[in-house]
Amino acid sequence: MTVKLSRRSFLAQSSAGAALIALHPYSAHAATNQAHLRIMETTDIHVHVFPYDYYADKPRDTVGLSRTASIIGDIRAEATNSLLVDNGDFLQGNPMGDYIAYERGMKDGDTHPVINAFNTLGYDAATLGNHEFNYGLSFLEKSLAGAEFPVVLANIAREQGANARQDKTLVKPYVILDRVIEMGDGTKHPIKIGVIGFTPPQVMNWDRKHLEGNVQARDIVETAKAFVPEMKEQGCDLIVALSHSGIGSADHEEGMENAAIPLAGVDGIDALVTGHSHLVFPSETYADRPGVDLAKGTLMGKPATMGGFWGSHLGLIDLLLERDGNAWRVVTSTSEARPISKRNEDRSITALVADDQKVLDAVVQEHDETLTYVRTAVGKTAAPLHSYFALVADDPSVQIVSIAQKWYVAEMLKGTEHAGLPVLSAAAPFKAGGRGGPEYYTDVAVGDVAIKNVADLYLYPNTVRAVRVNGAQVRGWLERSAGMFNQIEAGSQDAILLNPAFPSYNFDVMDGVTYQIDLSQPARFGPKGEELNPGAARIVDLAYNGQPVTDDMEFIIATNNYRASGGGNFPGTKDTIVFEAPDTNRDVIVRYIVEQGTIDPKADANWSFAPLEGTTVLFETGPKARDYMGDVKGVTLEDAGEGADGFAAFRIKL
Numbered sequence: 163m164t165v166k167l168s169r170r171s172f173l174a175q176s177s178a179g180a181a182l183i184a185l186h187p188y189s190a191h192a193a194t195n196q197a198h199l200r201i202m203e204t205t206d207i208h209v210h211v212f213p214y215d216y217y218a219d220k221p222r223d224t225v226g227l228s229r230t231a232s233i234i235g236d237i238r239a240e241a242t243n244s245l246l247v248d249n250g251d252f253l254q255g256n257p258m259g260d261y262i263a264y265e266r267g268m269k270d271g272d273t274h275p276v277i278n279a280f281n282t283l284g285y286d287a288a289t290l291g292n293h294e295f296n297y298g299l300s301f302l303e304k305s306l307a308g309a310e311f312p313v314v315l316a317n318i319a320r321e322q323g324a325n326a327r328q329d330k331t332l333v334k335p336y337v338i339l340d341r342v343i344e345m346g347d348g349t350k351h352p353i354k355i356g357v358i359g360f361t362p363p364q365v366m367n368w369d370r371k372h373l374e375g376n377v378q379a380r381d382i383v384e385t386a387k388a389f390v391p392e393m394k395e396q397g398c399d400l401i402v403a404l405s406h407s408g409i410g411s412a413d414h415e416e417g418m419e420n421a422a423i424p425l426a427g428v429d430g431i432d433a434l435v436t437g438h439s440h441l442v443f444p445s446e447t448y449a450d451r452p453g454v455d456l457a458k459g460t461l462m463g464k465p466a467t468m469g470g471f472w473g474s475h476l477g478l479i480d481l482l483l484e485r486d487g488n489a490w491r492v493v494t495s496t497s498e499a500r501p502i503s504k505r506n507e508d509r510s511i512t513a514l515v516a517d518d519q520k521v522l523d524a525v526v527q528e529h530d531e532t533l534t535y536v537r538t539a540v541g542k543t544a545a546p547l548h549s550y551f552a553l554v555a556d557d558p559s560v561q562i563v564s565i566a567q568k569w570y571v572a573e574m575l576k577g578t579e580h581a582g583l584p585v586l587s588a589a590a591p592f593k594a595g596g597r598g599g600p601e602y603y604t605d606v607a608v609g610d611v612a613i614k615n616v617a618d619l620y621l622y623p624n625t626v627r628a629v630r631v632n633g634a635q636v637r638g639w640l641e642r643s644a645g646m647f648n649q650i651e652a653g654s655q656d657a658i659l660l661n662p663a664f665p666s667y668n669f670d671v672m673d674g675v676t677y678q679i680d681l682s683q684p685a686r687f688g689p690k691g692e693e694l695n696p697g698a699a700r701i702v703d704l705a706y707n708g709q710p711v712t713d714d715m716e717f718i719i720a721t722n723n724y725r726a727s728g729g730g731n732f733p734g735t736k737d738t739i740v741f742e743a744p745d746t747n748r749d750v751i752v753r754y755i756v757e758q759g760t761i762d763p764k765a766d767a768n769w770s771f772a773p774l775e776g777t778t779v780l781f782e783t784g785p786k787a788r789d790y791m792g793d794v795k796g797v798t799l800e801d802a803g804e805g806a807d808g809f810a811a812f813r814i815k816l
């Protein structure tokens with residue numbers, strides 16, 4: 163069910179009577195020497211043209227340029243003068259992007275579907291996000307060849323000169339749009355609008371294998387300071403910065419990733435669109451930050467917006483411009499980000515806009531092909547990938563996540579100060595029964611692995627993080643995980659093993675070390691990470707390469723943004739983050755499977771319960787677990803009949 167976006171309060175009946183015209187106050191009140199200009203931004207689209215989640219293989223009302231396009235249509239109807247820009251990260255980030263890059267390819271004359279959608283909507287300009295480099299420079303060039311709008315990026319060069327203005331940039335650093343603007347009195351004036359683009363210089367690390375030796379990156383603010391005066395010299399009346407860079411610190415640091423605030427502070431920039439962080443500006447996220455005025459929607463006094471991600475919002479800046487002699491100035495402005503959907507109190511989602519049919523039509527063929535792609539094999543697995551025993555033994559469904567995370571993080575840390583350290587991986591079974599019920603398990607059979615299955619292996623759209631920790635923190639991390647289990651009295655029979663208050667997503671299994679869990683000891687941490695028994699120790703025989711892990715040994719742990727930023731309150735997280743990946747854990751797993759062809763994530767039984775003489779416990783899992791009972795290593799299992807609510811019971815001899 164979709165409903166039409168409610169019109170704003172300045173709705174007016176047109177003189178013709180039939181159609182409704184929503185007139186923005188700036189358009190309604192612009193004086194003879196004034197004009198109303200609207201800057202519309204999409205950002206971080208990540209190939210989400212259809213309102214569809216290809217991993218889940220079902221429609222999704224929270225995403226899709228086809229929905230954002232309806233807002234674009236509304237906004238264009240509300241004012242005469244508008245610009246539409248995309249702020250980057252459009253080529254990669256969902257299975258349609260992977261389908262084009264890995265499967266269909268870009269032959270001469272092909273138009274990339276997301277570029278096709280942009281062409282349909284008549285974009286005025288776009289910049290490149292970091293993810294535009296994920297599939298290599300040749301793929302990028304072929305994709306951009308189809309764009310019927312200028313693509314600008316000032317801080318990535320084929321060859322660097324003595325300063326940014328001497329650089330041979332990869333694409334045009336900026337463009338000057340010669341436009342005619344309609345004034346308050348209906349007269350028309352030429353105006354030169356300069357549009358310049360920036361991307362995080364971190365692309366050199368994130369896509370080193372594609373970029374090293376081919377391009378070089380400059381600091382965003384340094385680059386802006388070089389080019390903006392040149393744009394002024396070339397006669398720009400107004401300069402808009404496309405900042406594929408988030409709203410971070412107000413203090414400029416050389417090479418900073420999220421540079422929007424210091425960028426806004428560069429003289430000559432009149433307005434900026436931001437992104438990369440997948441957040442919304444203006445929004446409470448950015449309350450009380452130096453350099454930010456939420457009420458005015460400005461950064462360093464310059465109007466700014468950030469339109470969420472995957473088409474979730476349209477970023478909008480309304481400018482009231484005044485012509486003073488031959489110069490233009492911004493008199494006043496407002497900023498907002500208009501959502502395509504809303505979340506109701508019961509967590510259900512209501513779509514706020516309908517699809518723009520011409521956007522769907524432009525991409526329907528690739529949409530259908532992507533559906534086929536996600537449903538067919540991209541690789542093979544030699545081991546069944548299931549989570550039926552993930553809470554009681556080392557498990558292939560968690561193992562594959564850790565293998566891919568370690569592979570990726572080791573590559574990303576090459577050439578950094580963290581390169582020599584052992585890389586461990588922490589991963590939890592996300593689908594492991596519990597409140598999800600007896601069918602709620604990962605279960606991928608031996609043989610073909612389809613893209614859809616990766617969503618099954620990795621449920622959440624997290625991004626990869628690496629933390630640098632010591633041995634004591636590794637131990638603390640595992641003690642936190644071990645709160646999953648009830649305390650078991652040695653010699654007791656058939657006690658219930660799992661603490662139902664403990665969600666499985668907080669049961670991190672650590673790969674790269676070996677350890678046992680002594681269930682006879684009390685848990686150090688409770689289900690929310692609260693320290694219950696500070697001295698308690700369930701983790702025994704913790705070793706790396708056969709050597710006991712000492713408190714001061716150093717390790718890298720590959721994990722996700724949720725855990726690393728404090729989700730679940732694990733020891734060793736938050737201030738230990740040394741790498742924030744641009745990639746989702748899911749994408750990393752897909753890339754790993756595509757590159758490996760066949761994967762064989764055999765669990766290596768690197769963790770197990772410590773033996774407790776004459777003790778048994780009961781454990782419930784999905785009834786399909788019976789098919790795999792014989793494969794489970796490191797734990798002695800026996801069928802204990804039916805459990806509650808459709809679950810199957812197993813007895814474990816500790």
Ligand code: MN
Binds near residue numbers: 251439
């Ligand atoms: Mn992005």
Ligand code: MG
Binds near residue numbers: 556674765769
């Ligand atoms: Mg393992």
